[in-house]
Amino acid sequence: MSLIALGVTGGIGAYKSVEVCRGLQRHGHEVVAVMTRSAARFVGPVTFEAITRRPVITSQWKPGMNARLRAERFGEASPEPERRRADIEHIAIADQIALLLVAPCTANVIGKFAAGIADDFLSSLYLAARAPVLLAPAMNSNMLAHDAVQQNLRTLAARGVRFVEPGEGYLACGWIGKGRLAEPADIVAAALAILSPVDSILRGRHVVVTAGPTCEDIDAVRYVGNRSSGRMGFALAAEARRRGARVTLVAGPTGLEPPAADDLVRVRSAAEMHAAVTRAASRADVVIMAAAVADYTPSSPATHKVPKTDAPLTLTLARTRDILADLGRMPSRAASGMPILVGFAAETGNAAAKAREKRARKGVDLMVANDVARPDAGFEVQTNAVTIIGADGEQELPVQAKDRVAAAILDRVEQLLRARAASPVRA
Ligand SMILES: Cc1cc2nc3c(=O)[nH]c(=O)nc-3n(C[C@H](O)[C@H](O)[C@H](O)COP(=O)(O)O)c2cc1C
Numbered sequence: 001m002s003l004i005a006l007g008v009t010g011g012i013g014a015y016k017s018v019e020v021c022r023g024l025q026r027h028g029h030e031v032v033a034v035m036t037r038s039a040a041r042f043v044g045p046v047t048f049e050a051i052t053r054r055p056v057i058t059s060q061w062k063p064g065m066n067a068r069l070r071a072e073r074f075g076e077a078s079p080e081p082e083r084r085r086a087d088i089e090h091i092a093i094a095d096q097i098a099l100l101l102v103a104p105c106t107a108n109v110i111g112k113f114a115a116g117i118a119d120d121f122l123s124s125l126y127l128a129a130r131a132p133v134l135l136a137p138a139m140n141s142n143m144l145a146h147d148a149v150q151q152n153l154r155t156l157a158a159r160g161v162r163f164v165e166p167g168e169g170y171l172a173c174g175w176i177g178k179g180r181l182a183e184p185a186d187i188v189a190a191a192l193a194i195l196s197p198v199d200s201i202l203r204g205r206h207v208v209v210t211a212g213p214t215c216e217d218i219d220a221v222r223y224v225g226n227r228s229s230g231r232m233g234f235a236l237a238a239e240a241r242r243r244g245a246r247v248t249l250v251a252g253p254t255g256l257e258p259p260a261a262d263d264l265v266r267v268r269s270a271a272e273m274h275a276a277v278t279r280a281a282s283r284a285d286v287v288i289m290a291a292a293v294a295d296y297t298p299s300s301p302a303t304h305k306v307p308k309t310d311a312p313l314t315l316t317l318a319r320t321r322d323i324l325a326d327l328g329r330m331p332s333r334a335a336s337g338m339p340i341l342v343g344f345a346a347e348t349g350n351a352a353a354k355a356r357e358k359r360a361r362k363g364v365d366l367m368v369a370n371d372v373a374r375p376d377a378g379f380e381v382q383t384n385a386v387t388i389i390g391a392d393g394e395q396e397l398p399v400q401a402k403d404r405v406a407a408a409i410l411d412r413v414e415q416l417l418r419a420r421a422a423s424p425v426r427a
Contacts, residue, residue, distance in 0.1 A: 002098035002195055003030045005129070007122045008048070010038020013104035013138040013181030018043065020103050020136075021051050023188035029195070032057065032093065034122050036109070057093075060121040094128035101191050103136035103164070104181045107143050110135065113161070114152035132194050136164040138181035145178075154382070158231075158256040160238055164190045201417045202410065203244030208280045208339075209237040210291035210323075212252035214270045218315065219302035226292045227379040230254035232344070233290035235406035237261055240286075243410060248280045252291055270294045270320035277323055281330065281339055286413055288342040289324050290368075292379070296320065328363030340416050342366045342409065348373040352387045352394070359389055366390045366412055374399075388412055 004024055008017045021031050033048035034057045045056040102109060102122070109122065113135075118124040126133065135156070143149060144166065157163070164182040181187075211233020215223040230251060237249045238259040249261035253268055265280070267273045270293045281287050296317035306313075324343045332338055343364045345355035348371065355369035369387040376383050376399050385399040388409060397408055 001028045001030060003032060003096050004099045004101055004191065004195075005093060005097045005125060005131075006031050006033050006048075007100065007102035007105070007109070007125075008033060008035045008039040008043065009102060009104060009106040009109045009122070010036055010042060011104040011106050011138045011181070012042065014039050014042035016181055016184050017103050018047055018051060019184035020101070020187050021048065023184055024101075024191060025051070027188070027192055030054075032097070034125060036106075036120060036122055038106070038108075057121050060124060091128050094125055094130070097129060097131045099131050099134060099191060099194055100126060100129050101134045101136070101187070103184075103187050104138035105135040107137075107139050107146075107149050110137060110149060110152045110156065114155040133161045134164065134187075134191055134194060135161060136182050136187050136190075137166050137179075139166075139179050141179040143179065155257070158234060158259070160259040162190070162194065198243055200243035200245075201414050201421070202240060202286075205245050205285040205417070206248065206283055207237075207240040207245040207286045207288065208248045208250065208277060208284045209233050209240065209288045210250045210252075210273060210277060210293075211237065211258070212254040212256075213292050214252045214273055214294045215268050216270065216294045216297035216320075217268075217301045218298045219304065219306045221305050224294060224296070224298065224315075224317070225253075226294065228252070228254070228292035229379060230256050230258070230291075231382065232384060232402050232405070233288070234259050235402040236288050236290055236409065239403060239406040239410050240288075243414075245286075248284070250276045250280065250291070252293075270297060270323075274321050274323050274326070278326070281327055282332075284339040285417070286340045286342070287327055288409070288413075289327075290344050292344075292346060293323060294320055322362070324364060325362045333363070337365075337420055340365050340413055340420070342368065342413060344368045344370055346370045346372045346379075352389065352396075355387070355389050365416055366409070368409060390416070 006021055008014050024031050031052045032054055033052050035045055040058055045058050048056045112123045113126050118127050164187050166178055167180045167182055168178045212230030213226045213228040215225045217223045237247050241247045247261045248263040249258055250265045250267060250273060251258050258264055265276045267276050273293055297320050299316045299318040327341055341364045345358050345367055347354045351369040351371040355367040359367035367389045369389060372379055374385060382401060383399050384402050384405045386397055386405055388395045
């Protein structure tokens with residue numbers, strides 16, 4: 001049984017969160033409802049108070065609530081009135097909850113969470129909580145499609161916040177489109193999946209994931225880079241952690257916030273990434289190379305800024321070391337097949353055939369072929385379409401969100417781990 005903070009915000013779907021609350025309780029969880037001022041215009045706090053059998057938090061200025069929660073939950077003696085007033089409620093509740101779920105979540109609250117604004121109880125709780133956060137956005141379809149909202153959703157996703165996708169259908173505004181609050185049963189299911197993590201063979205295993213581009217310096221201010229955002233690697237790191245793995249994330253320079261990792265190693269160049277991955281791989285069960293590592297680097301980078309002239313400039317590029325191929329030759333792999341190696345092959349056209357050839361040549365267990373020429377796959381987008389190529393066959397996945405692609409890749413990794421555990425000699 002866990003304590004869940006259920007945030008309710010000012011959207012027409014607020015009435016549905018009563019059902020969400022009941023669903024969570026049916027699964028044995030305790031709920032403390034936190035309503036914004038606007039939410040209280042859509043549903044009366046007394047409804048939640050009756051269902052949760054707890055005071056509903058509608059303001060950060062009401063003393064005593066936290067003291068009461070503690071007294072109920074931990075059997076603490078009711079504190080003196082002075083201490084009660086001194087309690088900082090959002091911090092105390094933040095420490096107690098196993099999940100912060102906001103359903104429905106307005107565009108306004110999404111914006112406040114993304115920007116770190118803490119001007120009411122719910123937004124302060126978001127900042128103070130270390131528990132996982134699950135949001136069920138609901139709004140008019142134009143609001144949902146607006147760049148500002150999309151940018152905020154991306155910021156939160158990159159921070160590890162999880163979402164229950166809004167559904168399509170009739171919206172309260174009379175329009176038909178995407179933006180309707182997901183069904184309460186789906187919201188409850190998503191919450192339960194977070195609260196009771198999957199039983200995975202990855203639990204306790206060490207997984208190294210690389211993400212993002214590398215930057216190869218030409219001089220003190222210029223570099224050769226690529227368009228990788230890091231999103232695919234970040235999704236893999238987050239999913240591996242959700243399955244209980246200990247994750248080392250080696251990240252190249254990217255504007256996205258990396259997800260929580262047990263060990264975050266920031267690198268800039270292909271050489272730095274090579275060193276960091278080699279170090280971590282010796283203790284790893286799985287290495288997933290999702291980073292777009294430069295194949296070439298300027299052979300003699302200048303330490304100062306090279307002055308501009310009217311003459312053309314010729315850059316001589318040298319090959320970088322192939323991290324995946326070097327990992328494929330690790331002595332431990334010849335003996336035990338460990339660590340399991342997963343590579344990505346970003347290609348423009350004929351991706352699967354090229355990936356097949358790379359997998360064999362580099363001695364990699366799984367190669368993920370990625371056609372980056374497609375507008376809905378590869379760099380800088382939220383979705384990906386990949387083919388996972390292994391010794392035991394190929395799996396072509398349709399276009400889908402990168403976190404789902406990450407789950408499919410880790411499912412294949414789990415299969416390999418189970419096979420290695422059953423027969424430790426390499427197949
Ligand atoms: C009838 C009505 C319905 C609304 N529905 C939504 C909605 O579904 N989603 C949303 O983001 N905002 C909706 N709004 C706007 C929010 O209520 C408004 O942005 C408010 O400031 C949100 O406050 P809160 O985020 O603190 O709850 C609606 C407003 C009204 C008057």
